[in-house]
Amino acid sequence: MRQRIYAEQRIPYPLRRVGNRGEGKFERISWEEAFKEIGQKLRGTIDTYGNEAVYLNYGTGALGSTMGKSWPPAATPVARLMNLVGGYLNHYSDYSTCQITVGMPYLYGGSWVDGNSLSDMENSELAVFFGNNPSETRMSGCKAKTLQHARFTRNTRVIIIDPRYTDSMVSVGDEWIPIRPGTDAALSAALAYVMITEDLIDKPFLAKYTIGYDEESLPKGAPAGSSYKSYILGQGPDKTPKTPAWASRITGIPPARIEKLAREIAGARPCFICQGWGPQRRSNGELNCWSIMMLPLLTGQVGLPGTSNGCREGSYSISLQSLPAGDNPIKAKIPVFLFTEAIDHGTEMTALNSAVTGADKLNQNIKCMLNYAGNCLTNQHGDINYAHDILADESKCEFIVVWETAMTDSAKYADILLPDLFRFEQVSQIGTGGDNAYMISGQPCTTPKFERKTLYDALTLIADKMGVKEQFTEGKTQEEWIKELYEKTREKDTELPTYDEAMEMGVYTRKNPKGATIAFEAFRNDPAANPLDTPTGKIEIYSETLAGIAATWELGEEDLISPIPVYTHGFTETDVPTDEFPLRCSGFHYRGRTHSSWGGIELLKEVNPQEAWINPADAKERSIKQGDKIRVKNAFGEIELLAKVTPRVVPGTVCISQGAWHDADMYGDRVDKGGCINTLTTHRPSPLAKGNPQHSNICQVTKA
Numbered sequence: 155m156r157q158r159i160y161a162e163q164r165i166p167y168p169l170r171r172v173g174n175r176g177e178g179k180f181e182r183i184s185w186e187e188a189f190k191e192i193g194q195k196l197r198g199t200i201d202t203y204g205n206e207a208v209y210l211n212y213g214t215g216a217l218g219s220t221m222g223k224s225w226p227p228a229a230t231p232v233a234r235l236m237n238l239v240g241g242y243l244n245h246y247s248d249y250s251t252c253q254i255t256v257g258m259p260y261l262y263g264g265s266w267v268d269g270n271s272l273s274d275m276e277n278s279e280l281a282v283f284f285g286n287n288p289s290e291t292r293m294s295g296c297k298a299k300t301l302q303h304a305r306f307t308r309n310t311r312v313i314i315i316d317p318r319y320t321d322s323m324v325s326v327g328d329e330w331i332p333i334r335p336g337t338d339a340a341l342s343a344a345l346a347y348v349m350i351t352e353d354l355i356d357k358p359f360l361a362k363y364t365i366g367y368d369e370e371s372l373p374k375g376a377p378a379g380s381s382y383k384s385y386i387l388g389q390g391p392d393k394t395p396k397t398p399a400w401a402s403r404i405t406g407i408p409p410a411r412i413e414k415l416a417r418e419i420a421g422a423r424p425c426f427i428c429q430g431w432g433p434q435r436r437s438n439g440e441l442n443c444w445s446i447m448m449l450p451l452l453t454g455q456v457g458l459p460g461t462s463n464g465c466r467e468g469s470y471s472i473s474l475q476s477l478p479a480g481d482n483p484i485k486a487k488i489p490v491f492l493f494t495e496a497i498d499h500g501t502e503m504t505a506l507n508s509a510v511t512g513a514d515k516l517n518q519n520i521k522c523m524l525n526y527a528g529n530c531l532t533n534q535h536g537d538i539n540y541a542h543d544i545l546a547d548e549s550k551c552e553f554i555v556v557w558e559t560a561m562t563d564s565a566k567y568a569d570i571l572l573p574d575l576f577r578f579e580q581v582s583q584i585g586t587g588g589d590n591a592y593m594i595s596g597q598p599c600t601t602p603k604f605e606r607k608t609l610y611d612a613l614t615l616i617a618d619k620m621g622v623k624e625q626f627t628e629g630k631t632q633e634e635w636i637k638e639l640y641e642k643t644r645e646k647d648t649e650l651p652t653y654d655e656a657m658e659m660g661v662y663t664r665k666n667p668k669g670a671t672i673a674f675e676a677f678r679n680d681p682a683a684n685p686l687d688t689p690t691g692k693i694e695i696y697s698e699t700l701a702g703i704a705a706t707w708e709l710g711e712e713d714l715i716s717p718i719p720v721y722t723h724g725f726t727e728t729d730v731p732t733d734e735f736p737l738r739c740s741g742f743h744y745r746g747r748t749h750s751s752w753g754g755i756e757l758l759k760e761v762n763p764q765e766a767w768i769n770p771a772d773a774k775e776r777s778i779k780q781g782d783k784i785r786v787k788n789a790f791g792e793i794e795l796l797a798k799v800t801p802r803v804v805p806g807t808v809c810i811s812q813g814a815w816h817d818a819d820m821y822g823d824r825v826d827k828g829g830c831i832n833t834l835t836t837h838r839p840s841p842l843a844k845g846n847p848q849h850s851n852i853c854q855v856t857k858a
């Protein structure tokens with residue numbers, strides 16, 4: 155924290171851009187000049203283009219009751235200000251879980267479904283993790299510890315299926331099954347093939363709780379041969395039985411291991427099957443994650459202690475009221491990943507070609523962006539070189555405001571850059587959770603330095619220029635809001651300590667009163683009394699709604715939307731290796747950073763260098779040795795970083811952690827010396843969710 159507060163990259167003063175966008179050249183200005191210019195530009199945009207031309211970009215850097223909303227990070231105090239002056243173009247979903255959040259409700263209903271708590275794994279005989287790495291992605295909070303505890307309480311066996319031998323494998327795994335990324339659906343289909351042909355499935359469970367498994371339970375409108383079972387046995391349109399030999403060619407897993415895994419899963423009682431969000435952050439992500447969820451359904455291992463529903467482990471959280479954002483008069487929303495498209499050609503985006511919701515189409519391109527606590531203009535978004543070309547063109551998005559603590563790559567695209575305070579430099583309160591819930595209440599640990607201001611104070615002064623100061627503050631300071639919001643939370647959650655006690659405690663934790671969350675417990679106990687909110691109230695293995703979407707949406711080539719979970723390789727340009735780009739390149743979330751946050755700190759970089767994991771066989775072919783400087787290249791761009799030559803990655807795939815700071819001369823050769831994987835990712839969204847397929851890449855690797 156000290157390294158971060160006093161970092162060289164921190165922004166001390168309000169700045170105005172003087173160079174080109176992305177160059178990072180700024181001049182110091184006063185707050186008064188900054189507010190005046192922002193007020194004028196906002197007013198000008200609204201008068202000329204309407205409120206729909208103002209966009210609030212995604213950002214997860216600051217969460218808290220008067221900062222961002224806890225989750226999703228859309229309704230920040232910036233939204234409150236914009237709603238007071240006529241609204242703004244909003245987005246839906248997030249970069250974390252887009253494909254699973256949008257895809258899941260067709261199967262299970264509900265806007266979001268989690269699995270059983272991780273602690274419940276202690277009741278399982280076998281746990282199978284698909285692309286789930288809590289030891290690294292849940293380092294803080296309480297899940298990494300829970301994972302260890304649950305694994306060793308009753309000696310639950312843990313199998314981890316991942317292109318990498320992850321830190322979770324190191325800490326709790328019994329066996330690693332290396333898989334080619336993006337092929338879990340082929341593996342799952344072959345596991346289903348073995349279970350069906352060896353009569354290992356739970357037929358009474360499927361009959362009682364699901365539709366679409368076999369021809370008998372298909373909805374009336376569905377064509378013959380379109381059930382899941384027909385697909386698996388080769389009795390559907392593709393006439394291909396999904397045998398272990400078939401899946402082996404796709405996944406790289408030997409047929410005998412697939413057969414054994416099917417018997418192990420079908421034989422274990424209870425069996426805890428879960429996935430992280432790696433398998434869904436792909437061009438075929440919706441189908442890839444859905445296919446994994448078939449395994450607990452085929453074996454009836456859902457809704458009971460020690461099982462799960464194939465999703466990520468459940469959480470128990472404290473949710474605090476946040477500063478009310480008010481109502482947005484603009485109803486149109488875009489998928490979060492499509493903001494670059496909405497700058498470039500928003501008026502061509504419709505419900506049917508871009509999954510715009512709340513309206514049939516957009517009436518305006520984005521002309522002004524307010525970017526608070528996010529590095530998603532470039533660094534964390536897909537295809538940085540493409541994003542740069544769109545953002546650098548000042549005739550497209552005419553005005554960009556960024557609130558930051560550090561001079562990030564996105565900050566370099568700001569027209570006005572405002573120096574923010576960290577949460578720990580102001581009074582703040584945040585509620586969150588893991589296996590147990592917790593709340594952090596904090597007094598500032600130091601006084602504000604230079605001319606940094608809280609977001610709330612900065613917005614108050616912009617609101618003043620826009621003539622809505624009174625409505626924005628309602629006469630309250632930030633701390634008065636925090637107190638008042640906390641009292642509102644306490645009216646509902648009466649167990650919480652008083653405000654003064656909470657501030658004194660700093661960290662307040664609470665155990666899940668149920669011990670563990672069991673997903674779908676009520677539905678399993680009595681499906682008639684507790685139907686799911688799918689059209690049939692059951693688990694829909696065949697979704698007529700999806701069949702309808704597939705028939706009506708305007709889809710591009712290889713944009714496969716299917717009513718049942720099938721395997722597809724995804725987009726050729728990102729998922730099928732070629733002679734020029736013969737390797738797959740898959741990302742992951744890294745212990746050395748939270749995305750790009752902490753990514754500028756030299757001490758952390760020393761212990762967590764930016765490396766590409768490459769298998770010794772692939773390295774040898776290229777004369778690459780451990781620690782060599784290498785270049786990774788594809789059709790979208792080129793990066794430079796170090797080689798980690800290791801058998802901990804499946805041959806034919808390199809793995810690169812996401813979030814390293816992009817460092818390229820964007821008006822020169824554009825080679826990214828920072829090793830940011832988004833120099834190599836696509837901006838093309840996944841078919842159904844229109845989400846970020848940032849783990850789907852192909853590449854070539856050479857010695858630098």
Ligand SMILES: Nc1nc2c(c(=O)[nH]1)N[C@H]1C(S)=C(S)[C@@H](COP(=O)(O)OP(=O)(O)OC[C@H]3O[C@@H](n4cnc5c(=O)[nH]c(N)nc54)[C@H](O)[C@@H]3O)O[C@H]1N2
Pocket residue numbers: 212213214215216249250251435526527528529530534535557558559560562574575576577741742743748749750751812813831832835848849
């Ligand atoms: N290739 C690839 N790209 C990815 C992913 C991936 O797996 N692969 N993952 C995606 C996911 S899941 C996510 S959630 C996104 C995350 O993307 P972002 O939300 O952009 O997350 P960060 O990169 O951490 O950027 C947060 C920024 O907030 C700033 N910040 C921190 N505290 C404060 C504060 O108090 N005030 C202000 N104003 N700023 C602050 C930090 O300096 C940092 O620049 O990235 C996505 N991008």
Ligand SMILES: Nc1nc2c(c(=O)[nH]1)N[C@H]1C(S)=C(S)[C@@H](COP(=O)(O)OP(=O)(O)OC[C@H]3O[C@@H](n4cnc5c(=O)[nH]c(N)nc54)[C@H](O)[C@@H]3O)O[C@H]1N2
Pocket residue numbers: 214249250251284285286287290291292293315316317318320333334335336337338430431432433434435436442740741742743744745746747748749809813849
């Ligand atoms: N230390 C740290 N923790 C974090 C974050 C961070 O940046 N750093 N970010 C936080 C945020 S906002 C989020 S959204 C979560 C992200 O959580 P996740 O999305 O679950 O994290 P990832 O590392 O992207 O993916 C998990 C694992 O999936 C593997 N994987 C990738 N593709 C596939 C595939 O096709 N099949 C299979 N079987 N495995 C695959 C990866 O190798 C990785 O080990 O993490 C959170 N926690």
Ligand SMILES: [Mo]
Pocket residue numbers: 249250251
């Ligand atoms: Mo995320």
